Amino acid sequence: MCNSLIPAAYRSLGADATAGSGRSARQDYPPAPEPLPVPVIDNHTHLDFPDGDSPVAIAAALDAAQAVGVQGAVQVGCDLESSRFTVQAVDLDSRLLGAVALHPNDAPDYARRGELEEALAEIEQLAAHPRIRAIGETGLDFFRTEGEGLAHQRYSFRRHIDIAKRLDLTLQIHDRDAHDDVVQVLREEGAPERVVFHCFSGDEALARICNAAGWNMSFAGT
Ligand SMILES: [Zn+2]
Structure with missing residues (x-):
């Protein structure tokens, strides 16, 4: 494997984790909370997002999570680069599973x-990896995208739904200010077997629709 393809956070873990600004990011963290009463899996994280100026020390972050009952995580891709990272990361740490997609705000670009x-063809290729278990995050975002970008966004969402169904993967949805349209597209295309509204931001009406359809809602911290 070409060394440059290894996610930066995995290279010389200790040294790279504090590279960049020279500060140790971990010193900024609050104390670990009490361990959870039951073990959980974090179903949505972005370990490729830098921690300040530094890459996340992935193994150390997963060790810290595991110590308080978070036994593993789903690493989520938002574009080609982070989806490629996701495939590499799930190969390198058995506590990770992955999701790959083009985020609704990236698809128009x-x-x-x-x-x-x-790009969609590559997402489908990456999704064939056995430890990639979801297509996400995909969906609609009317807050950050407007104009002609909305048509591209809608088209990309439809294509991601199709990939999820054909590969029998969970669909992880990003829905921002687009509740009715997300539901409409899901119904027009036919929803995959397993659907998660990531970071649910809807109201009671949408919650009832999701509940009736058997779609999961994730209530994340913001
Ligand atoms: Zn996300």
Whole structure:
């Protein structure tokens, strides 16, 4: 494997974890909480997002989580780069499973560059990895995307639903200010067997729709 393909946080873990600004990011963390009464899996995390100026020390972060009852996590990709990272990460640490997708705010950028089809094809290839268990995060975001980008976003969401169904993977949805349209697209396309509304932001009406359809709602900290 080419060394440059290894996620940065896995290279010389101790040294890289404090590289960059020179500060030790871990010193900024609050004390660990009491261990959870029952073990859980974190179903949505982005370990490729830097911690300040430093890459996350992934093994150390998972060790700290495990010590308080979070036994594993689903690493979620948002674009090609982070989805490739996700596949590498799940191969390197058995506590991770993965999700890959083009985020609804990134899909229009791929479309504008004429690269959306190619990107979707690569997402499907990456999703075939046995430790990739979800397509996400995908969906609709009317807060950050507008104009012509919305059509690309909607198209990308439909394509992700199709990939999830064909590969029998869970669909992990990002829905921001787009509740009715997300439900409409899911119904038009036919929802995959397993659906998660990641970081549920809907109201009682949407909760009732999800409940009736058997779609899971994730209530995350914000
Ligand atoms: Zn996310």
